[in-house]
Amino acid sequence: MSSLLTTEICVVGAGPAGLKAAISARDMGARVAIVDSGVNLGGQLVKQTHKFFGSRGQFAGMRGIDIAKLLSDELFGDPSVDVLSDSQVVGFYDDGTLAIEKDDSIRFLKPERVICATGASERMLPFENNDLPGVYGAGAAQTLMNMYGVKPGNRVLMIGAGNIGLIVSYQLLQAGVSVVAVLEAMPHVGGYHVHARKIQRAGIPILTSHTIKAAHGTEAVEGATVWALDPEFHPIPGSERYFEADTVCLAVGLSPLTELLWQADCKISYVPELGGHTPLRDENYETTRPGVFIAGDLAGIEEASSAMIEGTIAGLSAAKSLGYQTDDFEEKLSRAKAELRTFRQGPTGRKVRQGIAKLMALTEGVRAFD
Ligand SMILES: Cc1cc2nc3c(=O)[nH]c(=O)nc-3n(C[C@H](O)[C@H](O)[C@H](O)COP(=O)(O)OP(=O)(O)OC[C@H]3O[C@@H](n4cnc5c(N)ncnc54)[C@H](O)[C@@H]3O)c2cc1C
The missing domain is CATH 3.50.50.60 (FAD/NAD(P)-binding domain)
Structure with a gap:
């Protein structure tokens, strides 16, 4: 000792x-x-x-x-x-x-x-296949990119439109990564609007009152299903949409x-x-x-x-x-x-x-x- x-x-x-x-x-x-x-x-x-x-x-x-x-x-x-x-x-x-x-x-x-x-x-979120490789905390994705020069993937679905979700989405774009959408469970964007506008100007949809239902893939993430939420935050059956993505980033607090x-x-x-x-x-x-x-x-x-x-x-x-x-x-x-x-x-x-x-x-x- x-x-x-x-x-x-x-x-x-x-x-x-x-x-x-x-x-x-x-x-x-x-x-x-x-x-x-x-x-x-x-x-x-x-x-x-x-x-x-x-x-x-x-x-x-x-x-x-x-x-x-x-x-x-x-x-x-x-x-x-x-x-x-x-x-x-x-x-x-x-x-x-x-x-x-x-x-x-x-x-x-x-x-x-x-x-x-x-x-x-970083907080995790319960959804089907949330343990597939390719599901990251947004801060972890930011560490990979900005500290080690490694892209976490090529097509990212971001969950969470607070400042972290918005800022990391923009930094992913700067690194040459596509962001297919940003989902937000609340009916409004939580982060500063200046950050939200930057990514909307880049053509990325921000889907408020939406969350992830499941990630899909065998060895790693290949896509994800999202769905809309009602005012009580219950998922609305029939509102499902599929996004092709190799990365799901969680910026949920x-x-x-x-x-x-x-x-x-x-x-x-x-x-x-x-x-x-x-x-x-x-x-x-x-x-x-x-x-x-x-x-x-x-x-x-x-x-x-x-x-x-x-x-x-x-x-x-x-x-x-x-x-x-x-x-x-x-x-x-x-x-x-x-x-x-x-x-x-x-x-x-x-x-x-x-x-x-x-x-x-x-x-x-x-x-x-x-
Ligand atoms: C993606 C992202 C973007 C953000 N953007 C902004 C922004 O634009 N403006 C803003 O004001 N804030 C921003 N924030 C928030 C801000 O980064 C945090 O609020 C701030 O860093 C908190 O500072 P801290 O010193 O408490 O913790 P941290 O910055 O997290 O530092 C904690 C340190 O403690 C070390 N540590 C932890 N446990 C141990 C241990 N057991 N032994 C030794 N070391 C340990 C960690 O390695 C780390 O270095 C952002 C956060 C994230 C995740």
């Missing part, structure tokens, strides 16, 4: 949330280790070739891949930051020790604080990746508005286990912009809890919280606001009970 390593703050996950958490904690003076299972830091950002919306403070107008580089460069070479890439945290023990796997060996790290920013996993926090015995509740099982946390993103903080999609499915702001709050708060203080701490913390409130204003933020209200009430309940 290798020796036990230590650090003040370990950030698990180097997506936009984790990178910002590490930068903020480091800027407060804390010693930080940031661990990511990917070879490159950046999480989802490294495959996002499109330009971001949002506010200037969260790099609006820049491509995700460039944001990843900018944030990672802030950490590389800094003597107070240890970067452990290609390393997966596989265990979170009762005494706070983390087990980290790299190259088939395990190292143990015992930090004083943990900031978990492990992101999300994400769920917070909570495995490590179950191990850490943090309280977790089912909050559908935030993507499913979500860790309870306070306004500083500290979970019900003192010293364990969260940020990003793990704290509720949202966007890279909000993930970065949450990372900032978690990083500042974790460092503060170790006794670090800077003149601008209060100003930075309240600015970040105000930015989050602004980001979540309006009709697009309603669902997340409702989810957070539920989550905070649940956290309060647990604390009162404790």
Whole structure:
């Protein structure tokens, strides 16, 4: 067994949330280790070739891949930051020790604080033959294309017209792949209309109130049957249509990746508005286990912009809890919280606001009970 390593703050996950958490904690003076299972830091950002919306403070107008580089460069070479890439945290023990796997060996790290920013996993959909080769999560298809230069197929049927389904459809087109249709179970497109218009202009039909009935093929996907849904989301018999396709991409939502926090015995509740099982946390993103903080999609499915702001709050708060203080701490913390409130204003933020209200009430309940 290798020796036990230590650090003040370990950030698990180097997506936009984790990178910002590490930068903020480091800027407060804390010693930080940031661990990511990917070879490159950046999480989802490294495959996002499109330009971001949002506010200037969260790099609006820049491509995700460039944001990843900018944030990672802030950490590389800094003597107070240890970067452990290609390393997966596989265990979170009762005494706070983390087990980290790299190259088939395990190292143990015992930090004083943990900031978990492990992101999300893609949801599956039940339909006939959903285990055929050629059925992908849209994020997996994006990884193949944008990170490894491999086309997932030649004719894709996309399920889901939220931002991910729309953006990945457009990127498939850019890679020379045909997208035969985008299906959406809701009666309206869920993603930004600017993304929807781009793919409609390219001649791709978006079929709202439709879902997949079955994929067909023997060794791999060769086609799919889709059908229409009534206002109660029941399939309408007789509305079936067949599409020839070698790939079915599922962009039907994400769920917070909570495995490590179950191990850490943090309280977790089912909050559908935030993507499913979500860790309870306070306004500083500290979970019900003192010293364990969260940020990003793990704290509720949202966007890279909000993930970065949450990372900032978690990083500042974790460092503060170790006794670090800077003149601008209060100003930075309240600015970040105000930015989050602004980001979540309006009709697009309603669902997340409702989810957070539920989550905070649940956290309060647990604390009162404790
Ligand atoms: C296809 C697609 C397009 C998107 N487009 C946009 C967009 O245009 N604008 C926008 O704002 N948002 C967009 N998003 C959403 C955005 O990417 C996410 O909200 C954001 O990346 C969440 O950041 P995060 O840091 O929480 O998680 P992630 O970016 O997912 O990073 C989590 C990191 O944790 C690592 N990790 C997980 N578990 C472990 C472990 N046990 N040990 C070590 N490392 C671990 C992962 O490898 C990963 O690198 C898009 C998402 C997708 C899937």
